[in-house]
Amino acid sequence: MNISVIMPVYNAANYLDKAVKSVLLHNEVKELIIVNDGSIDNSSQILKRLQKEDNRIKIYHHKNKINKGRSASRNLALQNVTQPFIAFLDADDFYLENRFEADKQLFESDDSIDGVYNAIGAYFYRESSERETLELGLTTIREPIEPDELFECLLNGKKGYFSIDGLTIKREVLLKINFFKEHLVVAEDTDWLLKMSLVSKLVAGNIKEAVAMRGVHDTNVFNKEGQYKVHRQKMFESVLIWCFKNKVKISKIDILLNRMFYYRYKENYSLNKELKYWLFLLKSTPKLMTTILGIKYCPIIRKRKQLFPFLFR
Numbered sequence: 001m002n003i004s005v006i007m008p009v010y011n012a013a014n015y016l017d018k019a020v021k022s023v024l025l026h027n028e029v030k031e032l033i034i035v036n037d038g039s040i041d042n043s044s045q046i047l048k049r050l051q052k053e054d055n056r057i058k059i060y061h062h063k064n065k066i067n068k069g070r071s072a073s074r075n076l077a078l079q080n081v082t083q084p085f086i087a088f089l090d091a092d093d094f095y096l097e098n099r100f101e102a103d104k105q106l107f108e109s110d111d112s113i114d115g116v117y118n119a120i121g122a123y124f125y126r127e128s129s130e131r132e133t134l135e136l137g138l139t140t141i142r143e144p145i146e147p148d149e150l151f152e153c154l155l156n157g158k159k160g161y162f163s164i165d166g167l168t169i170k171r172e173v174l175l176k177i178n179f180f181k182e183h184l185v186v187a188e189d190t191d192w193l194l195k196m197s198l199v200s201k202l203v204a205g206n207i208k209e210a211v212a213m214r215g216v217h218d219t220n221v222f223n224k225e226g227q228y229k230v231h232r233q234k235m236f237e238s239v240l241i242w243c244f245k246n247k248v249k250i251s252k253i254d255i256l257l258n259r260m261f262y263y264r265y266k267e268n269y270s271l272n273k274e275l276k277y278w279l280f281l282l283k284s285t286p287k288l289m290t291t292i293l294g295i296k297y298c299p300i301i302r303k304r305k306q307l308f309p310f311l312f313r
Contacts, residue, residue: 001104002030003168004083008073009047010037012091014125015215016046022094024054028104029087033077035060038067043091071180071188078179087168092215094123099212102205103168114173114200117141118166121210125217136216139163144204150197151252154190155259164189165212166205173200187235194239198248236260237284244287257297274299 005023009016023032036044036059051057060076062068074088085107089095103116119140124133142160145153153159176199180188196202205211236256243253264274278299281288288294295301 001028001085001100001107002083003028003085003087003100004081004171005029005032005087005089006074006077006081007032007034007089007091008037008070008077009034009039009043009091010067010070010073011039011041011043013039013041013043013046014217015092015094016043017050019089019091019094020047020050020057022096023089024056025097026095026100028085028100030056030083031081032057033060033080034058035062035073035076036065037069037073038062038065069182069185071182071184075179075182078174081171084171085168086171086173088164089212090165090215092217093120093165093212094215095212096210098206098209100168102211106203106205107168107170110203112201113170113203115167115169115196115202116205117162117202117207118205118211119207119209120163120166120212120214122216123213125215128216132216136214138210139166139214140207141204142207144207147197147201147203150202151194152255154194154197155255162193162207163212163214164193165214167193168205169196169200176200181235181238184231184235184238187231190232191235191238194235195242198243198252199246232263233260236263237281240281240288241285244285250291250293253291254293254296257293261297261302271299274302 003026007019007023012019020032023029034047034057036047047057047059051059058080060080062072062076078086102118106113106116119138121138122136139162140160141153141162145159154161173196177192177195180192184191236259240253240256240260243256264277269277278297282294
């Protein structure tokens with residue numbers, strides 16, 4: 001099993017040595033593709049030193065060494081992979097010794113598998129509360145899920161989630177879903193994983209114990225709830241447009257729209273605002289209006305359903 005590992009780096013000097021060395025411990029890793037995303041700390045010097053120690057490290061930059069974000073950095077790395085399998089690691093995280101054990105067994109046992117997801121844990125670089133330790137202790141899908149049911153499970157979260165740090169995919173999966181959406185500042189990985197779950201066979205690997213550790217510190221992007229709120233909606237829109245372009249089953253799109261409007265319902269937007277948003281969605285995905293979903297999710301219909309649920313039984 002020959003793997004390319006992708007690592008975007010931006011001002012990660014405090015964590016780089018640990019992250020890089022945790023990848024290179026694994027003989028399955030034939031190349032570690034690092035994109036230095038315009039770092040202004042001493043990440044560059046650390047990477048040069050590490051590259052001299054192991055020629056599996058390949059370092060790339062964006063044009064003029066500018067900062068373009070995680071999506072663009074992962075995309076640049078994806079364009080340069082040479083191995084049949086791809087895995088990911090953020091520069092402030094690290095792999096454990098068992099990272100690829102389940103993946104190797106599953107891929108060897110079943111040629112039809114496109115990807116394997118595993119559990120990841122959390123390593124605190126700062127003080128943590130008991131609640132944080134419990135919530136971030138293990139990010140995982142809590143039980144094996146049939147690949148055809150994974151999309152809905154990822155949307156509703158009732159059986160947990162998995163992280164891109166614990167995912168290994170075949171390189172040809174890229175032909176089905178293409179690259180990360182660069183307009184998404186956050187939730188770009190969720191967008192990508194949701195699309196992948198619709199067209200690829202993803203199966204559970206080691207979901208009981210961590211195979212990688214997420215570094216938790218004061219500058220984590222997942223601490224920025226405001227960004228996630230805005231980009232979650234953009235992420236849903238991206239998946240919706242992609243679903244219609246790729247002729248995804250209406251039943252799956254129904255599940256997606258249901259989740260989209262669940263979050264909007266929680267915000268208690270006015271009918272006027274919802275109508276404007278609905279017109280925006282119809283303009284973005286004209287085919288929506290040609291399906292039953294165009295009626296089902298029309299704000300006027302939804303509003304009436306909320307006010308008079310007995311009329312819609």
